[in-house]
Amino acid sequence: MGKDHYELIILGGGPAGLTAGLYASRARIDHVLIEKGAPGGQVLSTDWVDNYPGFPEGLSGFDLMEKMTSHAKRFDVNILTKEVVSIDLNDQVSKKIIFADDSVITCDALIICTGASPNKLGVPGEAALSGKGVSYCGTCDAPFYRNMHVAVIGGGDTAVEEADYLTRFARKVTIIHRRDELRATKILQEVVYANKKIDYIWNSRVIAIEGEKEVERLQLVDNDGNTSSFDVQGVFILIGITPNNALLPLEKLNADKWGFIQTDTETRTVVPGVFAAGDIRSKLMRQVVNACGEGANAVIAAEHYLKSKSS
């Protein structure tokens, strides 16, 4: 591991980071990919991926990421398992990565692929009952809810997919959504509307999660301000994502109002030699397919940067 400087550092091992690693390794760029745990990212928790081209039967997110990881390893992508606490871009020539154990490595070019994490509701009871009926991952925790009644909060792709998955175990799944229609892709809506175990509470938000030792009920408020209590044994919170940007110097990187990093079409950030790819990037759509494309693109853009610097 001993090296303390690389031409290129890739931060994060989800689809964008692994693809960047693959392209960097094949381009024989001196690189390291840093990931705090096993590679895979958020997709590891995705039950089923049906929209990644080349897999006509679909496959689980877990399997897809195993394949991407072994693909990266086949080309000797250099992966370092270590927790980063901050990035120092004060010296734009030599970017600093600071680890939890206070050690530091530097690089000429940096590709940020730190991804995103599920949003929290931010209501009373949520933190205290986390892991005790409050969950952010249906595919992880669904088997603990056999024959129970659970709520899914949200109306996007993930919420709808997870609601459908949960019906394999739960007796009943209630989707609670703040609007009067789902936002999910039409084909996914068709699946849940056909599922008899799913019902809906529209135009409503959760204002509290209650229970003695485990989740027992939700307090809801509808768009007219009427409150009600709703008994459930579990609640799955799937209301979008928040960028993993805590370790990034946002004031230097030109983040959008949600904290995602803005780049040009070639994934360049405002800091020369710093690129962003995947879910951390400010953009319209966050899918595996474009994360991979951006990861590859970022390596080529980084290569241009490295060449221009050395010439």
Next chain:
Amino acid sequence: MTSDKVKQLNDADFDTAIQSDQPTLVDFWAPWCGPCKAIGPVVEELAGEFAGKVSIAKMNVDDNPVIPGKFGIRAIPTLIVFKNGEVVDQVTGAVGKSQLVELINKAL
């Protein structure tokens, strides 16, 4: 992924394993759980770093229905640190290494 430093516990040997005054960190996991996989290498690393001071163990919740039920495990990964048979504290989800070190330190 398996190291001899990480003990694999089951419903039968769990109670004895956590009785010690040396803390035990138990990672409740399952093979199909993505975040459990993500956190796996971190748990392995902790086993190396805390060798002799803390015993690091895993329990597969698929194979062992009794103990996870007893501790109200409803989400994985859940990591609980025990001392003298009692729960000291716990975390749920694929948290970072520093958060797990913090958890362990509560029992030291």
